Amino acid sequence: MNRRELFRISSAMGLAAALPAAAAAATRAAAPAAPLQPPASGPIPVAFVISDGAVVIDFAGPWEVFSNVKAAGCDSGSSFQLYTVAATPDPITASGGMSVVPNYTIANAPTPKVIVIPAQSARDPKLLAWIREAARTADLTMSVCTGATVLARTGLLAGKSATTHHGAFNEFAMQFPDVKLKRGARFVEEGNLASAGGLSSGIDLALRVVERYFGRTVARNTANVLEYQGQGWLDPMSNSVYAKRRVSTDQQPVCPVCEMDVDNRTSLTSLYRKRKYYFCMKECKATFDASPASFT
Known part of the structure; x- marks a missing residue:
């Protein structure tokens, strides 16, 4: 599966009748996101859920953001503990043919406080069940690009707002009419869920997560370390170029x-x-x- 195919979602057969309801739902605003509380000590565990077809920038971008955060009071260097989680211990083939050996499986992964779901081909019911269960106690579960499809398959997005890659807007709205799709959003936050637009949008959402935990100064310092000049993390609607069909x-x-x-x-x-x-x-x-x- 190549990257362009990942911009697609499963066939939309039989779902056309749901489009008017999805369009109406998308106009309703999501609840504002609250600050996140870091632990009193130790790093914040972040699980990156991967399967075959995982798009590299979708997980590597946020990975670099979180791995470069240095907040005052953290006693272990990095403020986040990062690890990959897959259904099995077998290597997965990511976009471009990259081979990734998961750190953990769903059977032995540490309990995460943040879950990152990149675009991928995940349909394993056990992996979806793990996400659903882990999200119950996580501070935040976030998707990047068409990782929103995986998150939506868990049922966690039902009745909530989300975005995805602009090339998947039409099919996503048809397949998940109970999700309030926000076209033109760089990222969307609602309660303990968040979703980013395509590819590089995941970097901005990750910086926004850093800001919610440690404040804007720490997030800006992290962006400076990365020499990242993008300002999308400061404006959730900065993908407005994709708002109109x-x-x-x-x-x-x-x-x-x-x-x-x-x-x-x-x-x-x-x-x-x-x-x-x-x-x-x-x-x-x-x-x-x-x-x-x-x-x-």
């Missing part, structure tokens, strides 16, 4: 499912109501063909 034209066609650019000379096509639609890959064409009215 892209319009396909003959000069610049976009895939109606994921809104990625396509080449109308070589792409797959479908004809619906006398109009030709172009697709970036066969999976998007199959999703469209199953319920074309949902995308038009």
Whole structure:
């Protein structure tokens, strides 16, 4: 599975009727996020949930943020204890072919206070159950990119606000009509859950988590150590460029499912109501063909 395929979500067949409800729900505001309380001593345990297809920047970006936090009073160097968790001890194949050996499995992982869920292909019921159970006592469970799909599969996002990669907006809204999708959000916080947009958005959400634990000065110092100049962590709606759905034209066609650019000379096509639609890959064409009215 490549990175672009991870921007897709499972087929949206039969879910078109849920779109009006999802659109209405998305207009309701989420509750403001409260500060997080660090422990009296010791680092904050952070579990990175991984499976095959995990997108490297989705977990490596937040990993670097958390590993570079130095808050006053921490007695063990870093303020966070970081580890990966998978369903089994076998190496997983991340995006680009990177092989990652998990630190722990769901059978022996330490209890986390923060859970990070990158984009990946996770569907293992046992892994989803572990996330659901661990989230009960965690300070925060956060997804990055289409990791929001994994988080939504646990049921924890039902009735709550979230965002995901802009290329997955349409399918996410159809597959999870009970989640209030926020287009144009760099990240979304609601209670003990949070979600980031695509890829680099995870860095900003991680910095925001640092701020919630230790304050803005510590978060800014962490960004400076990383030489990270992005300001998205200060503005949750800074992905506003993705708030409006892209319009396909003959000069610049976009895939109606994921809104990625396509080449109308070589792409797959479908004809619906006398109009030709172009697709970036066969999976998007199959999703469209199953319920074309949902995308038009």
